[in-house]
Amino acid sequence: MRTPVLMLCLLLGAVAGFGDEQPAVDEQPAVRVEPLDLSGPRPLADQTQQAVIRDYLEAWHSLDGALGQNRPDLLNTDFTGSAKDNLTSTIHQQTALGVRARYQDLSHDVRVVFYSPEGLSVQLVDNVEYNVQLIAQEKVLTTQRVHERYVVVLTPSEVRWRVRVFQGEPE
């Protein structure tokens, strides 16, 4: 019995820490990758799948940094196209309103669903659990736990996959 209670305590403690806007938690989110169920004629090599998911998960880290510090430059590595444009616009809005937002991803359940025939885009869906926090004038206004299904499209760039579409919907 002690172990579950301790785990719960640790979990709530972590949430409370995030609520007090402690430095970003270094713990890695739990990641589950579902077996491939591709729509489309192009096979996806294991290495490509691993690279796509690695780059996608790193994008969550960039998202937290960029929206949490109101620094659009932190989006450059992992986002492109409309996803980057929208997030950049949000950062400008946040700056104007004097607020920041933190996104701490806790778990991912990722499935690659489409690899376009010409190899120029990969689509995945991800059931994500994350904590989101609104901070105004250095005061944490709220911390919320969110479960959301994300539909994500990544496209290849010189050395990595970048998120081009990043869109949540209810699970």
Added chain:
Amino acid sequence: MRRSPLLLSLLTAAVPLAVAQSGSLTVPKMVTAGSAFSIQTSGSGQATLYIMGTDDVLKRDVQLGQPVSIAADTVNHAGHYLVVLTGGGTDTEQFDVQPANRPATVAFLARPSRLSTGLHNGITGAVYVFDPYGNLITNPTSVYFQLSGTGGPEQSRTVQTHDGAAWTQMDSSTKEGAAKFTARAGDVSSTRVIQQVPGDPCGLRMTAKRDNKGIQLQTDPLKDCSGNPVPDGTVVTFTESYYGLQTTVDVPLKRGVAQAEVPAHPGATISAATGVVMGNEIHWGGNE
């Protein structure tokens, strides 16, 4: 006694969550992108309301007890949003914005831009369908693909999107020329031009004729297996073998035929080839 610190820790940690879950806000659970909606507040006095998502952030000074109207074209991006009301305490609700089910943009990836005629499933197209606000329309949407324009039979099919994406494969036409490859969703479409060029020659036949300098070789007009002329510039290789020696001449097609002149060696064997296609052989006997 051993459990008291644990209980204290649990209670302490739970406090921020409890504050965030009070409910003086009434928020629609789902809103369509770009549409107007309202948020009901309760209580009295002044407060500040935030609407916050990854793609939109708003801040409003509000009068508690009054509805807060959010005008059309204000919250345009699909995703998850928090509504936070501050003033005395803090109340938080959540809602989602769904894409408008009105295709406005079709991102169309077609491949290749140039290919041989007569290839089964040689052309592929993939689309992502977006609403007027750039949201991926994740509800199933019909996409009509059409390949036309070379005089051959038109190909078309309708495909339902899954999570906003759809794809198809088409055969290249038997006739050379530029084909239009179109993807349509609702009232919007996107077109790519696919250049279809003749395939490999289907056969190669040459004739030989003696002239003053040697043997004049000439191919028949080269065509692919669908009857399309093979483009000028395609190289034909003539080879003359005699007494264990060999002479080779590479000649590009001009006006559909290749011509070359080789020395006249009685007993020589002359052959022609282009790509992987071998032509006929001629055994030169002397004068013809």
